[in-house]
Amino acid sequence: MRFFFLLILSGISEVGFTQGTIQWPDSDSPRVFGPGIISDGFSNRDMAISPDGNELFYTLQWTNGLFSVILHAQKINGKWSRPETAWFSGMYNDLEPAFSPDGNKLFFTSNRPSGKSDGSKNDYDIWYMQKNGGRWESPLQMDSLINTGKDEFYPSISKNGNLYFTRDNGEARDDIFFSRFTNGKYELPVALSDSINSKGYDFNAYIDPDENYIIFSSYKRTDDLGGGDLYFSRRKNGVWQTAMHFGAGINSPFLDYSPFVSPDHKYFFFTSKRRLLQFPLPKQKSAAEIRAILNSYGNGNDDIYIMNYKKVMDMMK
Numbered sequence: 001m002r003f004f005f006l007l008i009l010s011g012i013s014e015v016g017f018t019q020g021t022i023q024w025p026d027s028d029s030p031r032v033f034g035p036g037i038i039s040d041g042f043s044n045r046d047m048a049i050s051p052d053g054n055e056l057f058y059t060l061q062w063t064n065g066l067f068s069v070i071l072h073a074q075k076i077n078g079k080w081s082r083p084e085t086a087w088f089s090g091m092y093n094d095l096e097p098a099f100s101p102d103g104n105k106l107f108f109t110s111n112r113p114s115g116k117s118d119g120s121k122n123d124y125d126i127w128y129m130q131k132n133g134g135r136w137e138s139p140l141q142m143d144s145l146i147n148t149g150k151d152e153f154y155p156s157i158s159k160n161g162n163l164y165f166t167r168d169n170g171e172a173r174d175d176i177f178f179s180r181f182t183n184g185k186y187e188l189p190v191a192l193s194d195s196i197n198s199k200g201y202d203f204n205a206y207i208d209p210d211e212n213y214i215i216f217s218s219y220k221r222t223d224d225l226g227g228g229d230l231y232f233s234r235r236k237n238g239v240w241q242t243a244m245h246f247g248a249g250i251n252s253p254f255l256d257y258s259p260f261v262s263p264d265h266k267y268f269f270f271t272s273k274r275r276l277l278q279f280p281l282p283k284q285k286s287a288a289e290i291r292a293i294l295n296s297y298g299n300g301n302d303d304i305y306i307m308n309y310k311k312v313m314d315m316m317k
Contacts, residue, residue, distance in 0.1 A: 022073075022080045024267060030250060030305040032276075032297050033269065038083060041295040043302040045271040047260040048097040048106075057086060057097035057106070058304060068095040070108060088129065088139055100157045101209040101263070104131045107155040114141050124151040126165060145186055146179060154204040154258070158211045165189075166203040174203040176216055195240045196233050200224075206259040211235060213316060217257035218243070226253035230270060232316050246315055250307075254300075261309055268312040275300045 022038075025031045032039045033047075043061040050056070054075045061068045072086040088094070092112035099106055107128045114122060125147035127139045141147060146163070153166040153174075161181030167189070169175035175197040179189040191197055196205075200220030207214050212235055219228035229251040231243040250256065250270070258271040276298025285293070297303050 025306060026308065027306070028308050028311040030270075030272070030307045033304040033306040035297050039297040039303040041297055041299055041301065044304055045302040046096050046258045047269040047271075047304055048099055049260075049262050050099055051101065051103040051263045053262075053264060056080075058083070059095040059097070061095065061302065065093070065095075068093045070094045070097050088136070093124070096154045096204075096258075098155045098157060099263075100161070101159045105129065105157070106131075106136065107157065108139075109153050109155070110139075112139075123149065124153060126152050126155050126163075128155075142186075145188060156205055156207045158207050159209045160211075162207070162211065163189075164205050164207045164214070166205070169197075173199075174201045176202050176205045176214075193240055195242050198243075201228070204257045204259070206261060208261070214240070215259040215261075216243075217255075217259070219255075221245075225251050227255035227273065228257060230256050230259055234316065244316075246312075249315060250312070261312075265309050268307050268309045270305055271302050272305055273300055273302055274298070 022034055038044055038058065044058060045061060046059040048057040056073050057070055059068055060071050070086040070089040071083040073083045074081050086094075092110055094108055094110045094112070096109040097106060098108070105128050107126060109124050110127050111122050111124050112127070114125065126142045128142065129136045129139050131137070146152065146165070148167070150168040156164045158164075163179045163181065163186060165177055165179075166174050167177050169191055175191045177189040177191050179186045196202060196214065196216065198218055198221055200218060202216060202218045205214050205216035213232055214235075215230060215232045217228050218224065218231050221229075221231075223229075223245045225248065230246045232246065233240045233243045235241070245251070252272060252274040254272060254274040256270055256272045256274070260269040261267070262269070277293065281293075
């Protein structure tokens with residue numbers, strides 16, 4: 001017999017997991033993804049789904065990034081396994097997984113030891129794994145053309161191999177960078193134009209595999225609703241157009257970031273710190289009940305949200 005549970009917070013109902021199966025809601029507005037399992041009250045962020053739709057990876061984070069681990073779930077015989085620590089993660093700070101569109105590479109961010117002999121500090125760099133004969137090889141650090149003495153974050157890869165990522169660009173701000181993949185090698189990264197990068201913080205970009213659009217987060221823009229919002233830009237005739245705000249249909253007064261589109265173009269995912277809990281409580285609760293409420297999703301830690309991709313595309317017209 002299959003079971004489901006229904007949680008209600010602030011008047012918002014969220015369908016959870018059926019036994020062994022993740023629910024993928026058909027919704028034109030953001031819904032918490034996997035409440036109680038993936039979005040479980042801890043900080044859960046980022047999303048990567050394999051092109052064949054049979055694997056997903058995301059980040060579990062603790063205390064403002066003091067520790068980050070990549071979790072992995074797999075669909076077997078039509079049912080999803082419960083998320084567990086990915087085989088390559090669990091010791092160092094690993095986060096922000098991203099597949100190449102062909103599924104043969106898995107990129108991620110890590111502060112794991114680089115093997116440098118100069119005694120330099122391990123900052124956050126972009127790493128990747130190559131699939132060979134159906135098996136993943138050991139993680140490799142991208143070279144110094146991509147990884148510098150600054151932090152590099154949130155890789156996103158187009159069909160032709162071009163790499164988009166976040167880097168500190170001076171004056172304590174982040175910008176989105178681009179590195180062209182030519183003849184099997186990456187070229188020197190450059191910051192995207194001011195059509196996308198602003199005087200504030202611009203970060204965590206998802207690139208359309210065909211590079212027709214880009215979705216990213218930005219903080220300190222005049223139309224920001226509060227903690228940082230999601231924006232998009234379309235590319236026309238090879239030129240990125242001025243970034244546009246998604247509005248309150250997606251964004252909230254809290255931080256909204258880490259966008260991702262499922263490879264089948266059915267779902268749009270993002271991470272949000274929005275709070276769904278409302279106080280005062282409607283009636284007195286026991287200490288155990290209050291702890292359960294405060295430790296649930298919607299408590300202000302990162303949660304992963306899902307909605308229909310078609311609705312997002314309609315917003316971008």
